[in-house]
Amino acid sequence: MAGFVDVLLRGLILVLTSVALGGVAWLRFVLRAEPHVKPEARTALALRTIAAAATGAALAQAAVVLVGLTAVADVHGAWPLAAFFETTFALTATARVVLAAAVAALAFTLARRAAPRLPWTALTVTATLLVASSAVVSHAVARVEWRAPLIALDAAHQVAAALWIGGLAHLVLSAIADGRAGVTEPRRILNRPPSDRAGLADPATMNRFSTLAFRSMAAIVLAGLALTLAYVGDLAAFVGTAYGVMVLSKVALLVPALALAGLNMRAVRRAAQAPGTRLFSFVEIELGLGITILFAAASLTSLPPAVDVTTDRATVAEVAARFAPAAPRLTSPPIDELLRAADPLMGRQVERKPVERAWSEYNHHWAGLFVVTMGALAILHFLGLRAARHWPLVFLGLATFLFIRNDPRAWPLGPAGFWESLTLPDVLQHRTFVFIVVAFGLFEWMVRTGRLAERPWGYVFPLLCAAGGGLLLTHSHAMFNLKDEFLSEVTHAPLGILGAFAGWGRWLELRLPAAGRAAGWTWRGCFTAVGLILLFYREG
Known part of the structure; x- marks a missing residue:
């Protein structure tokens, strides 16, 4: 769970x-x-x-310290505060809480009144x-x-990511604010002709x-x-280790993001050269x-670097076998047989x-x-079959x-109670996914049948779909050795990536109808591909 x-x-x-550092760059280099x-x-x-994001970061960082301390206490039966706060992890985490609080205080103060250069410089530093210090508790330190050099590279990598993604967040927030202020509709602020747009x-x-x-x-x-x-x-190692697969997952997400960034950059330059060009x-x-x-990057911190996994790697053939098409198993083992053979849910699994x-x-x-x-x-509905709109x-x-079958040793099939079983990370994650699935169905069905307006309720499906994909990239089973754990979870990476693509494809279909039918085909294709991967899932 921890x-x-x-x-x-x-x-x-x-x-x-x-968002905090990207906001500083947005202020100093973009808004000037x-x-x-x-x-x-x-x-x-x-x-x-910036102040709100830094406050949230301080609270989240403090929560990380608490989670780590609780995990240590579970092992030793006590809270070894003195020893814990002598570790590099605890000292760095505490320093990051202080840095985040300082960023929040400076940003809040600067937002209220004119200030000299020193507070602005302090905010930037x-x-x-705050962002670069994360490298001190990365794999590089070990x-x-x-x-x-590795610490420096890690810090540069994270700072660059913060400038890009945080800057994007401020661009979107500013567009929404302009829309509410009457500049134009928020959903259209970024694709109006420059002559019709103001400021931002x-x-x-x-x-x-x-x-x-x-x-x-x-960078x-x-x-x-x-x-x-x-x-x-x-x-x-890209294929045979969890770390390598997660790096490939980041690349798979980064490539389309870079492609979109390239299209945006090209449109901006074209608009600058020819006023009136549609952006x-x-x-x-x-x-x-x-x-x-960023969430995929966070999951890398829980995995050993692939270069260190030398004796317990999966082979290419073993990984390929997990994706090889085969007849699906459509007959369930008896529940009594499973309960007799399996270890107790709340005990240690051997x-x-x-x-x-x-x-x-x-x-x-x-x-x-x-x-x-x-x-x-969904594809049939897209092609015009009205009756298929009830697919959600x-x-x-x-x-x-x-809900019934995910965790057979927990309620309703097994002896472990509902609330008791939620203390285990596997069960909690599975129940969370079930909740997401229900939300998928209800909201999208009501949108498809006109019971809810497409805006804003149509955005529930793509947001939950993208969130589900992100959760799959962080999902972990409590397995018994590194190789078994990796082979059990190797399909999570493509499922998570496809989930993210499906979610943001549907978002694009809703937000930018002028993008054409490509967005519709993209998310429906990714969604169907998720089903095919599940259909051929193998554990051995």
Whole structure:
């Protein structure tokens, strides 16, 4: 449980600190806010956002410390505060809480009145240190060789990511604020002709942000390549280790984000050269993929670098076998047989029994049938079959199936009580996914049948879909050795990526109808592919 919560908190910290530092860059390099000047509306909004993000980061970082201390206490039976706060982790985490609080205080103060240059400089320095200090508790610190260069590379990688993704967040927030202020509709602020847009979207402002984003992305790629060489080591590790697969997952998410950024940059430059040219923007999708990348990056902190996994790797053939098409298992093992053979849910699991693997495969295969059915119906609806618009109701059948069968040793099939079982990370994650599935079905069905307005309720499905994909990238089973754990979870990476693509594809379909039918085909194709992967899921 502690590991799962820790990864989620680290992902949240990455997002919030990115918003803080990205906001500082947005102010200084894009809006060109100056000292001794009372903040105008956009500057004040950015400063308040920085303050809120930094406050959230301080709380999340404190929660990470508490989770770590609780985990230590569970092992030793006491809270060894003195010894704990002598560790590099605790000292760095505490310093980051202080830095985040300082950023929040400075931003809040600057948002209220004109201030001299010193507070602005202090805000820039503390926000940069807040993001860069994460490298002190990264894998780099544990390296014997090249420790200092790796720490520097990690810090540069994170700062660049914060400038890009945090800057995108402020661009979107400013667009929404302009819409509410009457500049134009929020959903159209970034694709109106420049002559119809004010302030934020003028070509000079957009060009400055485009330049900042391009340089940040270049730094991300260069530092990322160097870190990959150091931590992955060889090509086989990309396939045979969890760390390598997660790096590939980040790349799979980063490539389309960079492509969208390139399209945005091209549109900005075209608009600057020819006033009146339509600025067609994918900024929201770029931001969404960026946030997903940050959570994928957070999951890397819980995995040993691939270069260190030398004796317990999976082979390419073993990984390929998990994706090889085969007849699905549509007959369930008897529940009594599973309960007799399996270890108690609340006890320590010694090994995963064959009957447990068979039970899990059956669950995945039937879930795949549900999802493939929904994907096919969604495609038919897209092609014009009106009756197929009820396809989201299949989600409710899937949710019922998963709730009953996901954790057979817990209520309603097993002896462990409902609330008791939620203390285990696997069960908690599975129940969370069931809740997401129910929300999928209800909201999307009501939108498809006109019971709820497409805006804003139509956004529930893509947001939950993208969130579900992100959660899959952080999902972890309590398994028994590194290789078994990896092989059990190797399908989570493509499922998470496809979930994110499906979510943001649907978002694009809703937000930018002018993008054409490509977005509709993209999310429906990804959704159906999720079902096919589940249908061929294997554990052995």
